[in-house]
Amino acid sequence: xxxxxxxxxxxxxxxxxxxxxxxxxxxxxxxxxxxxxxxxxxxxxxxxxxxxxxxxxxxxxxxxxxxxxxxxxxxxxxxxxxxxxxxxxxxxxxxxxxxxxxxxxxxxxxxxxxxxxxxxxxxxxxxxxxxxxxxxxxxxxxxxxxxx
Numbered sequence: 001x002x003x004x005x006x007x008x009x010x011x012x013x014x015x016x017x018x019x020x021x022x023x024x025x026x027x028x029x030x031x032x033x034x035x036x037x038x039x040x041x042x043x044x045x046x047x048x049x050x051x052x053x054x055x056x057x058x059x060x061x062x063x064x065x066x067x068x069x070x071x072x073x074x075x076x077x078x079x080x081x082x083x084x085x086x087x088x089x090x091x092x093x094x095x096x097x098x099x100x101x102x103x104x105x106x107x108x109x110x111x112x113x114x115x116x117x118x119x120x121x122x123x124x125x126x127x128x129x130x131x132x133x134x135x136x137x138x139x140x141x142x143x144x145x146x147x148x
Contacts, residue, residue, distance in 0.1 A: 003048050006034045010058055021067075028067035031059065032077055039083045052088035056081060057098055100126050 009031045019027065035055055039047060058064060059077065068074055084090070099108075104123040111118040120128075 003038060003051050006031070006038055006051060006055065009034055010054055013058060013064070024063075024067045025069060028064055029073070031055075031064075032068065032073060032080065035059070035080045035084070036076065039080050039087060044087060047084070047087040049088045052084045052090060053094065053098070056084055056088075056090060056095075057102075096122075096126070 009027065013027055013031065016023075016027075039052070039055075059081065065074070065077070068077060100122045104126075105121050107119040108122045108125050109120040111120060
């Protein structure tokens with residue numbers, strides 16, 4: 001199984017949203033099997049990070065997961081996902097940055113402390129987190145000990 005074949009399958013999934021149900025199921029299984037060959041087989045220490053991120057982003061969506069019909073397929077998927085996360089050093093920051101890029105202007109949190117509700121978008125939350133991190137960084141004289 002090659003990275004190119006997984007890239008091609010992921011592209012096919014992305015560009016063919018109107019596939020029939022059985023075609024989606026078949027394609028999801030092809031993606032799963034190919035990803036197993038890339039992420040689970042052998043003694044790899046690192047993988048193509050862009051490929052791993054694309055696989056994690058696509059396969060984590062409900063449209064993909066609902067195309068896996070058997071419990072055993074979901075278990076296989078979780079094994080592959082955990083290994084892809086480990087091999088690619090995928091982090092919460094990576095996941096959050098993907099969401100900002102994909103749906104940055106959608107509501108992430110609703111602040112209900114005041115009478116007037118405030119909707120925090122993904123982009124606003126990212127900016128606020130960076131402001132807090134910068135304040136921590138400026139407040140220390142030594143190397144920072146907190147990373148956000």
